[in-house]
Amino acid sequence: MTEKRPTLTLKPKAQSADSRRGRPGGKGAGPARPGGPQAGKGAGTGNAGGRPQGGRPQDGPRGPCGSPPRGTQRVEPAPHDTGEARGRPDDGPRLRHSYEVKAHAQLDYRPALREDSLAFALLGAASSLARVRAGTALPQALAEVVQAWDAPPQARGAMQDIAYRAMRQLGRSGILLGQMTSKAPEPAMLAGLLECALALLDPPEGTEPPYEAFTVVDQAVGAAAAHPDFAHAKAMVNAVLRRFLREREPLLVTALRDPVGQWNYPQWWIDAVRTAYPDDWQSILTAGNRQPPLTLRVNRRKTDVGTYLKTLAAAGMHAEQVGPSAVRLAQAVGVMQIPGFADGVVSVQDAGAQLAAPLLDLRDGMRVLDACAAPGGKSGHILETADVDLTALDADARRLVRVDQNLQRLGLSATVKAGAAEATDWWDGRQYDRILADVPCTASGIVRRHPDIRWLRRKSDTHQLATLSSKILDNLWQMLRPDGKLLFVTCSLWPQESEAQAAAFAVRHGAVRLDAPGQLLPRSGAGQDHDGLFYALFQKAERE
């Protein structure tokens, strides 16, 4: 039983064009419920072609903060009951130890399902979850599925919505599955399908389920039936999901006893937040599970906040000011629906990230380095603030394309260079008046936008990334002119990457520390809304 035989299922390359494209009216092809994600309604929207539920589909495999890819990462499995299923013996077929099933399903297999069906979206989200389990960041995983399946915008929005919901509930879903199955479902895509369905059946407290329960079960069974690697498990999918609906209360009571089930983070992450923030750890974990708002930065070269709020009101969009240039929309929309976005009147940027440019104390004519610039959010803000000579550097040449695109949209320009901030081969030897070091980090402060990060990261990443950022800071210091200012930024909650790093740097270089916000904890509320960021500002002595 333990030996696995190769599966006899189709290989993606051997598929005919027809099988890849699916057949309209195929099995399990009931349309997604109007009002569900495909209709762009409700929390998280999943609006076709629009903004994801808090995600940034453009982020590459390096992750949101551009930290190195992990390659062999796995999603930490939630504790699973490896013994007998605890349910009644007549609960339906148990997941058997099939030697016909590969641990890795054919993720690119295009199911023969209607593209507008919930089953299609569930399977796409399940494929994305399986890719995340193999170490890919969720935005990249979704992009791969969309490309491989040639998914239309509406299906893309629905997949994205489901996958983001599932990521925010992965801890609890894993524990629920542990209670209801005798072993972890294989292949990973089957586990992903169950986790996606459970996330739709068990929405976060205070929110409405996006679909009727019977539709979710029916479509999840149809999705299982449509995939050759786990069609045999469709009865198990049906039994597990129906059991959840029947026994929801006791199953949830048990799942919530486990911190991983309660908070939906790996245990090490919960422990790390508790240790660093003994008074705030619960609100921090809760904030990380909320969907982020859509916050805009108003380009002061083109308009002001008051005028722009009137423009939004005229377009029937509710919004409020949450920072000097920051406006939070009451309802997220796709970027092309944002008034003035295409013309560079506004950019999408978290209110916390909008603190960087003002802290740099910029004046016309200054020579400025944005040392870790991609995708260019802060570069754009710097150039909107003053007429400076900006060099936008990043180690990832592919991400630099986004800097160019963003600056082009804003009608601004910079010298864009590919290079490592801990090296000097790109530097012309002339010192800068201001340096922004928005270093690669674990991105633990922006989990509300990137719910996959908690499952992709390992505790040891913090040390590795802190080592890189200290090399970057040490190297950049020589590039700063006497009396110049260097702003150190992370989107991390871990003190090792942030305050400890800043304190050690100040000692190493005798840098003067100026006023800066320090650690910002993630917040959302009236008039205030931002990610968890860290800011430290240093000044070089006039004569070193």
Ligand SMILES: C[S@@+](CC[C@H](N)C(=O)[O-])C[C@H]1O[C@@H](n2cnc3c(N)ncnc32)[C@H](O)[C@@H]1O
């Ligand atoms: C936090 S993100 C920067 C976000 C950017 N400042 C903005 O506001 O849009 C960190 C960036 O550091 C880049 N990076 C990673 N390692 C680097 C290195 N050794 N030198 C320079 N850039 C690096 C990543 O590619 C990523 O784009």
